[in-house]
Amino acid sequence: MARKLSRRGMLRATGVAGVAGLAGCTGALSGGSGMSIGVLQPVSGDLGYYGQQALWGFFSGLAYKGDTDPIEESTTGSYTVTAGDTEYELIVRDTQFSADTAQSAATDLVENEDVDMLFGTASSGAAGRVIDTVVDTAEVPFMAGPAASAGITSNEGTCSDLVFRASENTAMDARSGGKYVATETDISSVYLFGADYSFGRAVVNNYEQVLSNNGVEILGKRFVPQGYSEWDGLLQNAEDAGADGVVGGFTVSTLPQMFTSYLQGDYSYSVFGGLATQVTSQVVGQTLQQALGEPLTQEKLDNSGLGPFTTRYHWNQYDNEINSSFVDSYTSAYGVVPDLFTSGTFTAASAIVQAVEESGSTSGSDVAGALRGMTVTDTPKGENGYTFQEYNNQARSAMTVANLAPTSDEWSDSWDAAIQPGEPLATIGKGETTIPADAPGMNCSL
Structure with a gap:
């Protein structure tokens, strides 16, 4: 204190x-x-x-x-x-x-x-x-x-x-999205990547705790500098380790490079994490268009291996x-x-x-x-x-989990990105999203 x-x-x-x-x-x-x-x-x-x-x-x-x-x-x-x-x-x-x-x-x-x-x-x-x-x-x-x-x-x-x-914070991302992945998907082993500063480390550490507590095996974790672009080798490491899923704890300075390498490669796992802001969605949308072709369709996105994603808030959730x-x-x-x-x-x-x-x-x-x-x-x-x-x-507060969707005509004038959050797959109530008072990671007592 x-x-x-x-x-x-x-x-x-x-x-x-x-x-x-x-x-x-x-x-x-x-x-x-x-x-x-x-x-x-x-x-x-x-x-x-x-x-x-x-x-x-x-x-x-x-x-x-x-x-x-x-x-x-x-x-x-x-x-x-x-x-x-x-x-x-x-x-x-x-x-x-x-x-x-x-x-x-x-x-x-x-x-x-x-x-x-x-x-x-x-x-x-x-x-x-x-x-x-x-x-x-x-x-x-x-x-x-x-x-x-x-x-x-x-x-x-x-x-x-x-x-x-x-x-909302990174622990809320993990406690909602991580738990959904562990209980509602077939993912049983995960490799964690994050940016080497407070945000990226918080993402990785909170996902590690939540996934492990829900029976998902953590095969490895790696922190890289912001803007890191040499992803082929790292993504192959996750493949070689036998991962079912990968988490990327990054902002717009790194996430598009990771997604580009993932979409251009031949990997058997999916990538999940948190839905980003419009500025990141613009770049990721362009990356998806280049890799999957235009127009982006829901079928293409569903088969891309990206998702599901947690969102702290978006307008349509x-x-x-x-x-x-x-x-x-x-x-x-x-x-x-x-x-x-x-x-x-x-x-x-x-x-x-x-x-x-x-x-x-x-x-x-x-x-x-x-x-x-x-x-x-x-x-x-x-x-x-x-x-x-x-x-x-x-x-x-509550959090939602959603997949990516092509940006609809309804929102195309006010959401300048090729992708948007889809309809909520799940809403996690506010009583389940934050670190409890007695949890190992809670070192605050007012």
């Missing part, structure tokens, strides 16, 4: 310049009307879309609670949204997918902008750095997301009663009034359908508003108190679709 020390004292002790006033003290208390939130997301560079969809989901959650249209921007600056009797000031900073930049931006937001709370980032490494150097030292609440490493809310070093996450409203307003504002990260960040905003309303306060400490154990009423996964666990402040 994080240490409980004076914010001003800790900032001085760690060499950070002192603050004029403790962050959060300017937030209105009961009867007040304003809350400031420092927002940290990458909105430039190759992975700028990750930050954009995180922002758009967050903006949409605030808009839903305020019965208004979402902010249409995805750039740095200050924005205001009114929900209920409270005006929320959002101060957006670009982290550039860098832990150093995120740390500097978070420090500035706490010191010079006196924010009541922080929200971000898309990078797990950056989120961990912000927790370690700003949240723990300044004692300012932090809503992490869409950073997905399970360790943020399960490792002792980052777990804290001030750190919350509505966004949940049928309820809140999600329908979300899809409509998001598509109208941004020209694309809600993507992988957006339900978690929508829910983050929805939860903050709910916490303000329930506590009658915009003070960061009061909002944090209201968030603990909260079941969030308004979410894209349905009413009461997310609940913050009291032992680690991670929100549990």
Whole structure:
């Protein structure tokens, strides 16, 4: 757990310049009307879309609670949204997918902008750095997301009663998709691949645990650098080992190269894992078109050996009034359908508003108190679709498993990729998706 020390004292002790006033003290208390939130997301560079969809989901959650249209921007600056009797000031900073930049931006937001709370980032490494150097030292609440490493809310070093996450994580991917593969398919042995950094290692380690616990033999695992492209030999290793399935824990920088080699080779196993964002689906779709020919058909995809895949959220996986409203307003504002990260960040905003309303306060400490154990009423996964666990402040929510499908005419104008998630094969309830309090991998006790 994080240490409980004076914010001003800790900032001085760690060499950070002192603050004029403790962050959060300017937030209105009961009867007040304003809350400031420092927002940290990458909105430039190759992975700028990750930050954009995180922002758009967050903006949409605030808009839903305020019965208004979402902010249409995805750039740095200050924005205001009114929900209920409270005006929320959002101060957006670009982290550039860098832990150093995120740390500097978070420090500035706490010191010079006196924010009541922080929200971000898309990078797990950056989120961990912000927790370690700003949240723990300044004692300012932090809503992490869409950073997905399970360790943020399960490792002792980052777990804290001030750190919350509505966004889904890699353990939830594994506990839903891995269990489905173990119990609903013929796969009995698996080879695991992942990127050699926090996200990839979290994917591999969580799949290893879940698959092993459900009787699937782990034949080997290998971590490679981001952007790795020499896949023929590694995929052949999995074939030679007798694997029925392979997991790939990668983002867009690596996954297309792996898929290309797999589709061009002659392997007897299938590849499964998590469904990705539109930017990855674009490249994977192009890879599939080149390997399988156009047009892509459901038969071609079914015979490709790819799947099944877990999805944290996609627009067509949940049928309820809140999600329908979300899809409509998001598509109208941004020209694309809600993507992988957006339900978690929508829910983050929805939860903050709910916490303000329930506590009658915009003070960061009061909002944090209201968030603990909260079941969030308004979410894209349905009413009461997310609940913050009291032992680690991670929100549990349902997950779905789906195969790939050709992008339908209905969504072709708002989903710029040749493939989309198919109809859900299964929905895993929120009570089964997160790491239990007594599990070996849970080193958090608040």
